[in-house]
Amino acid sequence: GCGHISVSAPIVRLGDPITASCIITQKCSHLDPESQILWRLGADLQPGGRQQHLSDGTQESTITLPHLNHTRAFLSCCLNWSNTVQILDQVELQAGYPPAVPRNLSCLMNLTTNSLNCQWEPGPETHLPTNITLKSFKSRANCQTQEDSIRDCVPKDGQSHCSIPRRHLLLYQNMVIWVQAENALGTSMSLQLCLSPMDVVKLEPPMLRTLDPNPEAPPPEPGCLHLCWEPWKPGLFINQKCELRHKPQRGDASWALVGPLPSEAFQYELCGILPATTYTLQIRCIRWPLPGLWSNWSPNLELRTTER
C-alpha cells in the first residue's frame, strides 16, 4: 500500500495517550509531495498531525492522541488527493485496564460430581481479551513446598468458576490453588488457598423422616418426638456429627438447637418439648472429627407431639 502506520502500542490503558506515525511509501512518490496527510479515528478527523520530509524523500506524519477513550477504535492514515480523502493504511487500537486481583477465591469438593469447584470475584471489566486460569499444584502439610503441578483449569468465557476433575486431584493431600488473570496490560494473581479437597467437602443434609410406627414399641411420651434420618449416600464413608433444630410451627419462637447427634445413629428421640404441638424440624451434618463444612439445613419435617 501507499502508507504504513506504526503505533507506540496497539493496546493502552483507557484514557492514556497513544502516538502513531504514518509514512508514505516510496511506491507512491509520484503523488504531490506537498499533499497533506490526514488522521482519522473512526469517522472523526484528528487535528495535530506533524508532517515532515524524511531524508530518503518519503513523507512522515506523527500524531499523539492525548486520551484514547475508546475501548476499540480504528485509526486511519489518509491523504487529501484530487479533493477526495484516500485511506492509505489503518490500525486497530484497543484500550482497557490490566486485570484486577481476583478476590474471594473459595472452593468446595462436590462428592456427586467428584470435582473440586472453585469460584471467585473477577473484579471490574477490563475491556480487553483477558485469560483467566485457575492454577494449582500439589503440596504437603503446610503448603510450603511445591510438588506436581495440576493441569490449569480454564473457565468458560466470562465465567468466574471452574471445576477440577477428580483424576487431577489427590483428595487427602494439600494443594495450593489460585486464580491468575492476564491481558496485554498485565497479570494479576489472587491470594493462594492451601487446602485438601476432602477438608472442603460440601455434604448434602440427610433426609429427616418419622420413625415408622412400631406396634411393639411404646408410643412416644407427650413431650417427645421419635425421628430418624436417611444419610446422604455419597457421604456414607465420612464420619460425621449432626445437629437438629426445632421450633413450634405456630408463633414466632426461634429455633432451638440440639446436638451433636452421632451421625451413624440415624435416629433420635427429642424430648422436653411441648405436648400437642406441631413442630418444624431440620437437621444438618458436618464431617467430624476430621475437618469439614456444615451441610445446609435439611428440608423441614413437620411433626406433632401427642396430647398429654
Place this chain on the structure above:
Amino acid sequence: PLGPASSLPQSFLLKCLEQVRKVQGDGTELQEKLVSECATYKMCHPEEMVLFRRSLGIPQVSLSSCPNQALQLTGCLRQLHSGLFLYQGLLQTLEGISPELAPTVDMLRLDIADFATTIWQQMEELGTVPALQPTRGAMPALPSAFQRRVGGLLVASHLQSFLELVHRVLRHLAQP
C-alpha cells in the same frame, strides 16, 4: 504404655479409616455392577471359575507385620502400601472392561492411589520409606472381554477381603 502405633498422628489414622471406607464403597459398587452383569454372561457361579482363578494367579497380600500383638509399624505400613500398590496394578489390567464399568474402575483406582499416597507420605514423615520405589511383579494379562469380566469379579472380591483386613488393622491402630 504407649503402643507402637503411638507415633502415628491421629489425623493420619482418621484419614486412612475414611479412605478405606471410601475404597470399600467403590469396591462394593464394582462388585454389584459385575454381579448384575453375570446373568447376561451366565457367569454367576464362582465355583465355575476355580481353574480360571488359579490361572490368574492373583498374589495374596501379606499383612504379617500388622497383627495386634506383634505390630511392626514400619513393616505394617510398607505392607499396606504394597497391597494398595498391587491392586492399582491389578485394576489396571481391567482397562477396557466395558464402558459401563470403566468409570467405576477408574474411581476405584484413583481412590486406591490416593490411599497409597497417604500411607507413602506418612512413611516419608517417619523416615521409613523403603530405599527402592515399590515395583509390581508381572500382572496377569486379560486380553479378552471374558477374561476381563472374570478377572474383574476375582480382583473385586480379593480387594474387598484385603480391605476388610486393612480396616481391621487401622481400627486397631486408631484405638487410643
